[in-house]
Amino acid sequence: MNKILYALISLAVLTGCTESYNIEGTSSISTLDGRMLFLKVVKNKELKNIDSCDVVHGKFHFSGVIDSTRMASIYMDDESVMPVVLENGQIVIKIDNAQQSITGTPLNEKLYKFIDKHNQLDNQMNELSHKQSQMIMNGGNIDNINIKLSGEADKISSQEDKLVTSFIVENYDNVLGPGVFMMITSSYQYPILNPWIEDIMTKATEKFKNDPYVKEYYQTAQENQNRMNGLEPAGPPPSSQQQPTGSLTNAPQ
Numbered sequence: 001m002n003k004i005l006y007a008l009i010s011l012a013v014l015t016g017c018t019e020s021y022n023i024e025g026t027s028s029i030s031t032l033d034g035r036m037l038f039l040k041v042v043k044n045k046e047l048k049n050i051d052s053c054d055v056v057h058g059k060f061h062f063s064g065v066i067d068s069t070r071m072a073s074i075y076m077d078d079e080s081v082m083p084v085v086l087e088n089g090q091i092v093i094k095i096d097n098a099q100q101s102i103t104g105t106p107l108n109e110k111l112y113k114f115i116d117k118h119n120q121l122d123n124q125m126n127e128l129s130h131k132q133s134q135m136i137m138n139g140g141n142i143d144n145i146n147i148k149l150s151g152e153a154d155k156i157s158s159q160e161d162k163l164v165t166s167f168i169v170e171n172y173d174n175v176l177g178p179g180v181f182m183m184i185t186s187s188y189q190y191p192i193l194n195p196w197i198e199d200i201m202t203k204a205t206e207k208f209k210n211d212p213y214v215k216e217y218y219q220t221a222q223e224n225q226n227r228m229n230g231l232e233p234a235g236p237p238p239s240s241q242q243q244p245t246g247s248l249t250n251a252p253q
Helices: 002-016 106-137 142-170 176-185 195-203 212-228
Strands: 019-027 036-043 046-054 059-066 070-076 079-086 089-095 100-103
Touching: 019 079, 036 059, 036 079, 046 059, 070 176, 079 089, 079 100, 079 106, 079 176, 100 106, 106 142, 106 176, 142 176, 142 195, 176 212, 195 212
Parallel strands: 019 089
Antiparallel strands: 019 059, 036 046, 036 070, 070 079, 089 100
8 A cells, every 4th residue: 555655656746847748830831841840949058859740731749748847949950930938738839921829828828929019019120111211202301310210219129128128027937037038148149248138137036047048148248248358368259159949139239
C-alpha cells in the first residue's frame, strides 16, 4: 500500500513539473505549403530545435512536453516567422497575408494583443512617408511639412515607448516581460545602456533581473558602457546579437 501511495505521489510531482502544449496552425499563404517549419527555443544561449513539421494543405501541428512555460519562435529555414508562448492548452495559430494571430491560451492572447497594438503604431509611422509625399504634391512648403510630420512622429514614438514599457512592467514575473525585452534589445547591434533600458531595470523585480537573458544583457551592456567611458581596458568590439524570438521594429532608443 505504501509503495502504491509513494508511486502516485511521485507521479503527481513529476506531472506537476511538466507542461504539455498543442499547437494547431493554419495558413492561407500558398508559398508555405510543402515547407518545413521549426519550433525553436533558446537553450544554453543558443537556438535549439525542439520540434518540426511540414505545412500540408495549409495546416501544421506541433506538440510536446516542457518543464515550464517558455517563449519560443516558429522558424522557416533560418527566418523567424513568429514568436509563440509554449504553455498548457490548445494553441491556435492563423497566418495570412494580412496578419499572424494566436489564440487559445492566456499568455499567447496577451502577447498578440500587444503585438497588434504595436503594429498599429508601426503602420501609423510608416504612413507618415506617404503623407509627406501627398502634402508635397499638394504644394505644401517642405519645411513646414517636415516640422508638422516630425511632431507626429515624436508623438507616435512616445506612444510606442509607453506601450512597450508598460507591457514589460506588467509582465516582469512571467515569460512575456523578458521575452519582449529580448525582442526589443535583439534589434540593437550590441548590448547598450540607454534611458529606456535603465528605466526598465530600475523598476524591475528580482525575478526579471535574474532571467538569464536579461541578466547577461544588462551585465554586458554595463561592461560596454564602462569600456566606452574608459573605465575598463579596451577589448574587442562588442559582438552583434542573435535574434532568437523575432523582433519588434522601432525599438525605444
